[in-house]
Amino acid sequence: xxxxxxxxxxxxxxxxxxxxGAVVTPIYQTAPFKFKSAAHAASVMAGEEKGYVYSRGLNPxxxxxxxxxxxxxxxxxxxxxxxxxAAISAAVFTSIKAGDHVIADEVIYGSTYxxxxxxxxxxxxxxxxxxxxxxxxxxxxxxxxxLVFFETPANPTMKxxxxxxxxxxxxERGAEVMVxxxxxxxxxxxxxxxxxxxxxxSATKYxxxxxxxxxxxxxxxxxxxKRARHTAKNIGGAMSPFSAWLIIxxxxxxxxxxDRHTENAMAVARFxxxxxxxxxxxxxxxxxFPQYDLAKKQMSxxxxxxxxxxxxxxxxxxxxxxxxxxxxxxxxxETGTLIQHPATMTHAVVPRDxxxxxxxxxxxxxxxxxLEDVEDIIADLGQALxxxxx
Ligand SMILES: Cc1ncc(COP(=O)(O)O)c(C=O)c1O
Numbered sequence: 001x002x003x004x005x006x007x008x009x010x011x012x013x014x015x016x017x018x019x020x021g022a023v024v025t026p027i028y029q030t031a032p033f034k035f036k037s038a039a040h041a042a043s044v045m046a047g048e049e050k051g052y053v054y055s056r057g058l059n060p061x062x063x064x065x066x067x068x069x070x071x072x073x074x075x076x077x078x079x080x081x082x083x084x085x086a087a088i089s090a091a092v093f094t095s096i097k098a099g100d101h102v103i104a105d106e107v108i109y110g111s112t113y114x115x116x117x118x119x120x121x122x123x124x125x126x127x128x129x130x131x132x133x134x135x136x137x138x139x140x141x142x143x144x145x146x147l148v149f150f151e152t153p154a155n156p157t158m159k160x161x162x163x164x165x166x167x168x169x170x171x172e173r174g175a176e177v178m179v180x181x182x183x184x185x186x187x188x189x190x191x192x193x194x195x196x197x198x199x200x201x202s203a204t205k206y207x208x209x210x211x212x213x214x215x216x217x218x219x220x221x222x223x224x225x226k227r228a229r230h231t232a233k234n235i236g237g238a239m240s241p242f243s244a245w246l247i248i249x250x251x252x253x254x255x256x257x258x259d260r261h262t263e264n265a266m267a268v269a270r271f272x273x274x275x276x277x278x279x280x281x282x283x284x285x286x287x288x289f290p291q292y293d294l295a296k297k298q299m300s301x302x303x304x305x306x307x308x309x310x311x312x313x314x315x316x317x318x319x320x321x322x323x324x325x326x327x328x329x330x331x332x333x334e335t336g337t338l339i340q341h342p343a344t345m346t347h348a349v350v351p352r353d354x355x356x357x358x359x360x361x362x363x364x365x366x367x368x369x370x371l372e373d374v375e376d377i378i379a380d381l382g383q384a385l386x387x388x389x390x
Contacts, residue, residue, distance in 0.1 A: 006072065006187060007255045014067030014248075016060075027245045028060045057233045061241040065248050069207075069217045072186040072251075073199050077225035079218045079232060080244060084182065084202025085111050086237030087216025091200050092116075093235070094228040095147045095176055098123035103140045103175075105131040105150035106358045107157050109202075110347045112180070116149075128354075132291070134165040141173050151180040152189075152298070156342040156366040157359045158282045158307050160291045163298060167195030182206070182333075187258045188301040198224060205333030206304075208250040209257050213243040257371065261304030261333075264377060265369040271378045272308050277385045279309040279363065304369045305332060313362035315388040316341055320365075322384035325376060332368035337377050339367050 004012075015025060033052035035041035044051035052058055062080045070078040081087040092115065096102060104116050106128040116126040129136045131150045148170045152161040167177045178198040179191035185206045191199050201207060203215030216239070218228050232238070262285070269283035284295035285302030295302065310316055320328050326337040330346050340346060343362045347355060356362075369377065 009071055010068070010187075010254050011252045013071040014064040014069075016064065025061060025064045025245065025248055027241050028055075029241050030059075031055050055241065056236060056238040057229065059238075059241050059244070061248075062239050062244040065203075065239075065244045065251075066217070068248065068251060069186075069201075070219055073181070073219040074186075074190050074192050075199065075219035075225075076222040077220065079225050079228050080203070080239040080247075081216040081218070081232060082237040082239050082243070083214045084109075084200070084204055084216040085115070086232070086235070087202075087218050088112055088180070088200050089115055090228055090232035090235055090237065091178060091198055091218045091220075092119075092147070092149070094224065094231045095178065095198070096124055099144060100124055100146040101142045101144045102126045102147045102149060103131070103137060103145055104128055104148075105154060105161060106354070107154035107159060107360065108149070108151050108180070109155045109182075110342075110349045112149075112151075113347075114349045130159075130358075131161040131166060132159045134162055134169060137166050137169050141169070141175070145173065145175050147176050147178060149178045149180075151183065152191075153183050153284060153303070153305065155183065155305075156307050156347065156364065158284060158289075158305065159359070160284065160294050160298065162294055163191050163194035163196050167197075171195070183303055183305055184299055184301075185254060185258060187255050188303060189299045192219070194298065197221070203247050204331065206258065206261075207254065207333075208247045209254065209334060210246070210250055211331060211334035211336070213246045215239055215243050215247050257335075258301060258303065260371050261369060262301045264371065264374040265302065265304045265306055267374045268367070268369050268377055268381070269306050272306070272381070275382075275385055277311060277315075277388055279311045282307040282309075306367045306369060308365055308367065309361060309363040310365065310388070311363070313343075316363065316365060319384050319388050322387040323380055324383070325372070325380040326367075326384075332366075334368070335371045337368065337370035337372060337380075339365060342366050 066078040127140045129140045150161045170177045176197040179196045182202045198220040201217045272281045283306045326339045
């Protein structure tokens with residue numbers, strides 16, 4: 001299937017001929033699988049032949065999602081987990097051991113940040129730096145640095161990291177590069193093709209696209225995924241077959257959804273830019289975006305996420321409470337428009353001084369532009385902004 005287009009592969013990759021003729025991948029809602037014989041069991045358990053044993057390790061429905069994701073990200077293999085955080089922690093634990101040093105971007109999803117802070121108790125040192133400047137990455141390297149981790153665009157400030165440049169620096173020094181590609185999805189950005197070693201996702205977001213399940217995926221080489229599968233089996237955060245089924249279904253419409261998210265986000269960004277109560281709009285599709293050239297080089301579309309700053313942080317609650325259609329909720333990448341305040345919600349775990357230094361200002365609002373008619377999204381934001389008086 002590799003030579004066909006992305007939309008074709010989003011629909012067909014990984015899908016199997018079912019014995020029953022079922023056109024849609026069935027939900028194999030079973031914990032164990034029956035062995036054909038004691039000899040078969042021994043051979044499967046010894047890894048001499050492939051077979052399904054127990055759904056914490058391998059399940060046919062989840063495997064379809066894994067094969068689809070490996071193909072779309074251009075990796076050799078993939079592993080699905082119950083949540084994005086289960087995927088990220090399994091991938092990080094696969095990559096590093098006690099005594100190693102990690103370089104992580106300072107602007108990452110709050111729980112990922114928290115996970116890296118917690119790594120100290122396992123004897124892993126983590127330096128949080130601004131990876132959008134490749135020089136900082138070079139400077140942060142130590143002899144024991146084994147992993148460089150970042151999101152691009154970063155949640156929630158939208159700053160980009162040059163995947164190719166950072167991968168070259170890391171590989172010269174013997175470290176792996178892991179990229180959280182949740183915001184862009186493989187439709188708009190393929191980190192492995194830019195030189196990264198491992199891609200992680202919160203499939204809860206655009207991949208599923210409908211906000212009705214949690215999920216996470218790791219993509220990398222067959223060797224990395226084999227090791228990650230071993231680690232993940234013992235941590236135990238397997239994806240349920242029903243979640244895999246929902247995400248497979250969601251992914252079939254990923255390209256059309258992403259294009260509409262982008263079209264709507266562009267119009268919303270321009271509206272916010274023209275509004276006198278908005279201090280600043282941060283969206284990679286705007287020519288004023290400071291890394292616009294990198295955005296065009298590294299991404300084939302700009303996506304549905306926007307960050308913007310109100311003029312005064314004290315107006316944020318009134319603005320959010322005045323919205324009628326846009327939903328005040330964390331998460332992102334679903335059909336409806338979601339809005340949230342990182343300082344008090346997704347990034348509340350980051351100590352305030354650090355948060356401000358990283359650019360996650362109290363005035364900053366994060367918007368996940370949905371698939372509604374864009375005039376309605378703009379009208380709702382507009383009427384809520386009208387309630388804010390300076
Ligand atoms: C960029 C990013 N990565 C990872 C995660 C964690 O994913 P999950 O909530 O599916 O565990 C999130 C969640 O918001 C996210 O925004």
